[in-house]
Amino acid sequence: MLSQVERAREFVDVPDDVYPQLRTPERTLKVSLPVRRDDGSVEVFEGYRCQYDSARGPYKGGIRYHPAVSMDEVTALAGWMTWKSAVVDLPFGGAKGGVVCDPAELSEGELRRLTRAYTDGVRRVIGPDTDIPAPDVNTDPQTMAWLMDTYSRYEDHAVPEVVTGKPLEIGGTEGRVEATGRGITIVTERTFDYLDTNLDGASVAIQGFGNVGSVAARLLDERGADVVAISDVSGGVHDPDGLDVQALLDHVDTAGYVEGFETVAAGADAVTNEQLLTEDVDVLVPAAIEDVITEEIARDLSADVVVEAANGPTTAAGDEVLRQRDVPVVPDILANAGGVVVSHLEWVQNTQQYSWSREEVNRDLRQRLTRGFEDLLDVYESRDVPDLRTAAYVVALDRVAAAHEVRGPL
Numbered sequence: 001m002l003s004q005v006e007r008a009r010e011f012v013d014v015p016d017d018v019y020p021q022l023r024t025p026e027r028t029l030k031v032s033l034p035v036r037r038d039d040g041s042v043e044v045f046e047g048y049r050c051q052y053d054s055a056r057g058p059y060k061g062g063i064r065y066h067p068a069v070s071m072d073e074v075t076a077l078a079g080w081m082t083w084k085s086a087v088v089d090l091p092f093g094g095a096k097g098g099v100v101c102d103p104a105e106l107s108e109g110e111l112r113r114l115t116r117a118y119t120d121g122v123r124r125v126i127g128p129d130t131d132i133p134a135p136d137v138n139t140d141p142q143t144m145a146w147l148m149d150t151y152s153r154y155e156d157h158a159v160p161e162v163v164t165g166k167p168l169e170i171g172g173t174e175g176r177v178e179a180t181g182r183g184i185t186i187v188t189e190r191t192f193d194y195l196d197t198n199l200d201g202a203s204v205a206i207q208g209f210g211n212v213g214s215v216a217a218r219l220l221d222e223r224g225a226d227v228v229a230i231s232d233v234s235g236g237v238h239d240p241d242g243l244d245v246q247a248l249l250d251h252v253d254t255a256g257y258v259e260g261f262e263t264v265a266a267g268a269d270a271v272t273n274e275q276l277l278t279e280d281v282d283v284l285v286p287a288a289i290e291d292v293i294t295e296e297i298a299r300d301l302s303a304d305v306v307v308e309a310a311n312g313p314t315t316a317a318g319d320e321v322l323r324q325r326d327v328p329v330v331p332d333i334l335a336n337a338g339g340v341v342v343s344h345l346e347w348v349q350n351t352q353q354y355s356w357s358r359e360e361v362n363r364d365l366r367q368r369l370t371r372g373f374e375d376l377l378d379v380y381e382s383r384d385v386p387d388l389r390t391a392a393y394v395v396a397l398d399r400v401a402a403a404h405e406v407r408g409p410l
């Protein structure tokens with residue numbers, strides 16, 4: 001993350017006394033979370049909340065449950081949230097949280113108690129005007145409902161605006177569950193317009209079939225693209241004539257994993273995650289975890305365009321190879337910003353006790369992502385920046401640095 005900011009700095013006039021403040025998070029809280037397991041024993045989990053920068057507004061960012069969560073990971077993710085909010089011009093700073101755990105090994109009751117323990121642990125640093133969490137990997141509207149409920153118990157009244165991505169029944173917004181995947185579709189359309197090519201019939205490979213990957217697959221398919229490869233942690237499936245996305249959704253609903261779809265779908269073959277990432281397709285959409293496009297994968301990558309749905313899917317070395325090979329990469333901080341754009345609408349609705357329709361939400365999402373894309377292209381075309389990622393960081397760094405500067409010297 002710092003190398004990306006460093007590269008953008010060559011093109012932005014960031015005052016010397018502001019830049020050091022952008023290189024480290026403002027605060028990181030580490031919490032120990034005692035949770036009663038279903039067998040009566042107590043296990044202590046480790047959780048984090050990193051608040052990276054708040055110059056432009058309250059901290060904002062998701063919470064992840066995953067075995068690989070660490071302080072370094074949440075710090076990088078919180079930094080990316082800062083640049084993401086800025087590139088689409090939301091009045092937010094950046095944060096991220098996480099718990100080191102394997103949710104597949106926890107029952108619903110254990111997940112609820114873990115979420116309550118996490119909320120107890122971080123409740124003094126989060127709040128509707130200070131830091132507003134949301135879903136990320138392995139967390140969902142139900143997780144957000146438990147968080148909202150636990151936080152509200154301390155306040156003696158309901159505080160829906162402390163968290164976004166909630167169920168509709170407690171102040172969630174229409175369109176948030178689909179927002180990130182819908183945003184990927186909007187950004188992919190805009191990329192094809194820019195490259196003067198047609199998305200109809202374009203082949204797409206998607207790594208990750210969770211919230212973001214599955215919605216992107218469904219909407220890209222509806223939009224006329226051919227989704228030819230999809231994977232999750234179990235492996236992937238490939239069909240050169242296009243997968244039946246709805247049938248795969250049904251299969252995952254019953255079987256739990258993508259694996260095995262090739263045995264029930266005519267024309268589909270099993271592929272590994274590595275094979276999927278190097279498929280010869282028009283668009284590759286990494287929508288799972290960080291660091292999957294390594295230097296080696298980048299050398300073998302055959303896609304014409306990469307649209308980064310995951311946060312940080314490309315390593316610094318992989319990025320360098322793609323830059324040298326002139327493979328256009330639509331960077332995560334713009335491509336997957338649809339989630340936080342609609343989270344912002346949810347937060348505004350909650351603070352104003354108002355609600356917008358799904359059509360209004362989707363219209364705002366399209367407008368804001370399109371404007372973000374235009375801002376990025378303005379920089380890309382008018383300044384001598386090497387790639388779209390650097391252009392996005394120039395837009396974001398400019399805005400965050402300006403906020404620090406106008407708030408005055410130390």
Ligand SMILES: NC(=O)C1=CN([C@@H]2O[C@H](COP(=O)(O)OP(=O)(O)OC[C@H]3O[C@@H](n4cnc5c(N)ncnc54)[C@H](OP(=O)(O)O)[C@@H]3O)[C@@H](O)[C@H]2O)C=CC1
Pocket residue numbers: 135136137138139180207208209210211212213231232233234257273287288289290309310311336337339340
């Ligand atoms: N949710 C949101 O609104 C936003 C999410 N993002 C980013 O998008 C990415 C996906 O998030 P989201 O869809 O919410 O998460 P989910 O937990 O809903 O889905 C994650 C998907 O990735 C798969 N996966 C996990 N590990 C691997 C692996 N090693 N190889 C291949 N696939 C793997 C999972 O498989 P399985 O289910 O089998 O474990 C699952 O299909 C993350 O990088 C997240 O930070 C970005 C912006 C907003």
Ligand SMILES: O=C(O)CCC(=O)C(=O)O
Pocket residue numbers: 060061062063081084132133134135136164165311336337339340341343
């Ligand atoms: O909706 C949000 O507030 C943030 C979602 C998120 O964690 C992300 O964009 O990476």
